[in-house]
Amino acid sequence: MSVVEQARRARGAAEALAVATRTTKDAALVAMADALVARTPEIVTANAADLAAGRAAGLSAAILDRLALDAARVAGIADALREMAALPDPVGEVVRGSTLPNGLELRQVRVPFGVVGIIYEARPNVTVDAAGICLKSGNAALLRGSGSAAHSNAALVAVLRDAIASAGLPADAVQLLDASSRDSVKELMRARGLVDVLIPRGGASLIRTVVEESTVPVIETGVGNCHVYVDAAADLAKAVAITLNAKTQRLSTCNTAESLLVHASVADAFLPAVLAAFAEAGVTVHGSPEVAAYSSAVVPATDEDFATEYLSADISVTVVDSLDAAVAHIRRYGTGHTEAIVTDSQSAAREFVARVDAAAVMVNASTRFTDGGEFGFGAEIGISTQKLHARGPMGLPELTSTKYVVTGDGHLRG
Known part of the structure; x- marks a missing residue:
């Protein structure tokens, strides 16, 4: 399936997520956590294939450690989803509001971005973290991990999609893009109008490439000297x-x-x-x-x-x-x-x-x-080092935009 087709399906899922209640979203997060634990053996087996390929490719011990999953790590990832379910839902929060002198009621409320693309390296735990924080904030996620974690990410996303569907939400709320070539990254970066924002997580080279070449708006994260x-x-x-x-x-x-x-x-x-x-x-x-x-x-x-x-x-x-x-x-x-x-x-x-x-x-x-958890924000998608939209640890509110809701009673502008 092409990235464009996946993005179109993500937009359909995003429409459903935008009106989903907190109860439904939280139930999906808990279902995702339970499914990860229940299907740990198949996840660990898939991860073993990535680790074997990584050793054969000469990956460093540090990278292999970040890539590795075992029962304890899967349980920790699942616990993070349960903790996310307990966080307040940012969608619908009134940022500010007032009654204007002419009687119009004005409210600025948080709304999901819609479709969020995330390009990241190595760590398969990011697959679950990103899927969870996007779903909680009402966004559909297009995930493009690295080839070194291809088997692990495929297994994880299969588990998550089944769990999301079991909770009554569209499975296409979470989709994994092909990691076998750079073409999927290029297509994702060019999917303006279908993808609302891109978030790169990884080294300086990855982030620079996405920032410089994407036509989709980018939130720059991560590089820390x-x-x-x-x-x-x-x-x-x-x-x-x-x-x-x-x-x-x-x-x-x-x-x-x-x-x-x-x-x-x-x-x-x-x-x-x-x-x-x-x-x-x-x-x-x-x-x-x-x-x-x-x-x-x-x-x-x-x-x-x-x-x-x-x-x-x-x-x-x-x-x-x-x-x-x-x-x-x-x-x-x-x-x-x-x-x-x-x-x-x-x-x-x-x-x-x-x-x-x-x-x-x-x-x-x-x-x-400098960390969302340490700051008390709970879930975090990354650390933004830019100044527009968000700066610093990006928690659930930072995965939203806002809209103005104006309520009148037959008001006409003179």
Whole structure:
């Protein structure tokens, strides 16, 4: 089936979803969760085929780990759907409303986008997360995963479609696009008028391609060259702990710190401690000459290092002379995701927050907190690094648009 035909079917499903009650949608989410658990053996068997192909293709251990599914992981994915069912339904929420001087009643209400296309890499759990958050927010989902997870995604979507139909909603609310060639991506990106929005989730290359080549509106997500700036007024013990957590709590996420900036006035006291902590944690430091002076283990940093989202046990480190220099460095190399300052100076914190251009700015906290779950939003489709429509963690409300409903009683404009 062509992408255009799938998109047409998705539009039909979206019409049904737009008027579905919360009770019906939540019942579908619970049915999806129950079906995943009940059919875990066939999902794990399909995943084993992807893992075998991945090993034969020489995929890294980290990618294979993100690809792998077992009974415990499937149960966790199912639990996430149940948690989603318990969240408030954004559709129909009144954003604002008033009675105009002429007596007209004006309401701005949340409505689904309609058809959401999601292009993503590797992780099969995204297949279920994306399907769930789209359904809960009243949207039909067109999912285009990577070829490395083709068997897993096919099995998961088959389970989800059966469960959705059993709950009385159209199975075409969730569809999987062919991942065997790039043609399906190109067709999806050109399906303007059938697909309302595209959300790419993956590496910088994928996101850049979708943003630059799509005629369908795109919400840009994900790339995170995140910085921690240790200010002159920082509590240095706190700074070591925050930096280490931001870098090592999980290496392969977009909110992991990739660069450390240290004020020159605290470098002598701070750098030996943080370099020792990095060494113990197995993190390779790519440092400027000022940083290399503190340890022979430091690898000389290039300009490319400061621009890199490593997603690995690597970090770039440099010394800056001022908060101004820290902000200038972040403006040059940052990706607008998450930036952090460690300081006991309220004025420094206020200035950093005001001047740094990012979706999230942390004060005395790890960059790893930029997450829908950590922010209390529940379900999240990704972290938007753009400024239009949505910015930061995209929860259920961010998967909606709005419409104005105007109610009168024979009102005529004079």
